Amino acid sequence: MFVGGNILQAVATVLDTVLWLYMWVIIARALISWVNPDPWNPIVQFLTRATEPVLAPIRRWVGWRMGIDLSPIIAILAITFLQLALVQTLRDIAVRLN
Numbered sequence: 001m002f003v004g005g006n007i008l009q010a011v012a013t014v015l016d017t018v019l020w021l022y023m024w025v026i027i028a029r030a031l032i033s034w035v036n037p038d039p040w041n042p043i044v045q046f047l048t049r050a051t052e053p054v055l056a057p058i059r060r061w062v063g064w065r066m067g068i069d070l071s072p073i074i075a076i077l078a079i080t081f082l083q084l085a086l087v088q089t090l091r092d093i094a095v096r097l098n
Contacts, residue, residue, distance in 0.1 A: 005097030012090035016083055023079045025050050030072040051075075 029047040037044045051072075058071040 001097045005094045008090055008094035008097060012087050012094060015090070016087045019079050019083050019087070022050075023076055026055070026072050026075050026079075029055075033069075 025047060029051045032044060032047060039045070054075050055071040058074050059069065062070055062074060
């Protein structure tokens, strides 16, 4: 069963890295929104396309409170939860399989 444990460990590591990178994309999007970015800039377009599928439903659910968009903070908290709960659970299962 050590092969299954190693595969599960690899899946957990890749998932953790993808979540970590996506969190930084959300942070970059939030930081760039503080200035008036050029909407035709390819970096701005990438950040918008990459984060809008996650931030838009949160924005609809939470709405604007006091004129502040809280969706990036909620998305980062959700990513952190996934890293602590899901990734760590996968790693624990992988250790037990080895």
